[in-house]
Each structure stands twice: as structure tokens, then as C-alpha cells.
Amino acid sequence: xxxxxxxxxxxxxxxxxxxxxxxxxxxxxxxxxxxxxxxxxxxxxxxxxxxxxxxxxxxxxxxxxxxxxxxxxxxxxxxxxxxxxxxxxxxxxxxxxxxxxxxxxxxxxxxxxxxxxxxxxxxxxxxxxx
Numbered sequence: 172x173x174x175x176x177x178x179x180x181x182x183x184x185x186x187x188x189x190x191x192x193x194x195x196x197x198x199x200x201x202x203x204x205x206x207x208x209x210x211x212x213x214x215x216x217x218x219x220x221x222x223x224x225x226x227x228x229x230x231x232x233x234x235x236x237x238x239x240x241x242x243x244x245x246x247x248x249x250x251x252x253x254x255x256x257x258x259x260x261x262x263x264x265x266x267x268x269x270x271x272x273x274x275x276x277x278x279x280x281x282x283x284x285x286x287x288x289x290x291x292x293x294x295x296x297x298x299x300x301x
Contacts, residue, residue: 204239204241206238207236208235208248210222211234212229218296219296221295222295237273238258244260262274273285283299285297
């Protein structure tokens with residue numbers, strides 16, 4: 172009976188270990204969890220550059236952006252008719268490696284995917300994948 176209990180506990184521990192997310196991927200996505208605004212003057216071809224909303228941006232005629240929350244909530248910020256920002260709620264989830272799927276609740280636009288080209292503390296570079 173003791174051997175059976177020991178084997179059962181060991182099996183549960185092994186199963187739990189296989190369910191843990193990859194620490195590298197998990198930490199990468201944790202770095203996303205903030206509000207990012209588009210630094211369009213830094214874009215490089217099809218790679219869009221975003222900086223934290225606390226960054227000291229040069230003057231512009233408005234900036235779009237998005238916010239990633241740890242529980243999969245997503246807010247896309249578009250320029251509102253009054254030149255402010257309009258938040259559109261949705262969700263995000265990692266698909267594989269560096270790919271993220273975005274789905275907006277209002278369905279005005281189809282779901283889309285972003286490839287993380289690079290992610291550092293103060294700069295996020297993404298490419299929209301069709």
C-alpha cells in the first residue's frame with residue numbers, strides 16, 4: 172500500500188511538471204503586460220515599433236497602441252473621432268513561440284496575429300502576420 176501511495180504521488184508530480192509553461196516563453200509574455208504606444212517614426216519597413224506609454228515621445232498627431240493584461244485581456248487603442256484614444260476590448264493568447272493571436276470583442280475587424288520580432292524593457296518590435 173505504501174508503494175502504491177508513493178507511486179501515485181510521484182505520478183501526480185510528474186504530470187504537474189509537464190503542465191508547467193516554458194519559463195522562457197512565460198517570462199517573455201510577462202514583459203508584454205503593459206500599455207504600448209506606436210512610435211511610428213521608428214518603424215522599419217513592415218516592423219512596427221512600440222514603446223511603453225510612459226516613454227517621452229516626440230510630438231505627433233496621435234498615437235495608436237495596445238495593452239496586454241496577464242489574464243489574456245487585451246485593449247487596442249485607436250484614434251477616436253475627437254483625436255483622443257478609443258479603447259476596444261478583446262483578448263490575446265500566445266499561439267507558438269513568438270506569435271500572438273489578437274481577437275477584438277466588437278468584431279469590427281477580423282482576428283489578427285502579431286509576430287514578436289524583439290522585446291526589450293523599453294521597446295517592442297512586431298510584425299503583423301496575415
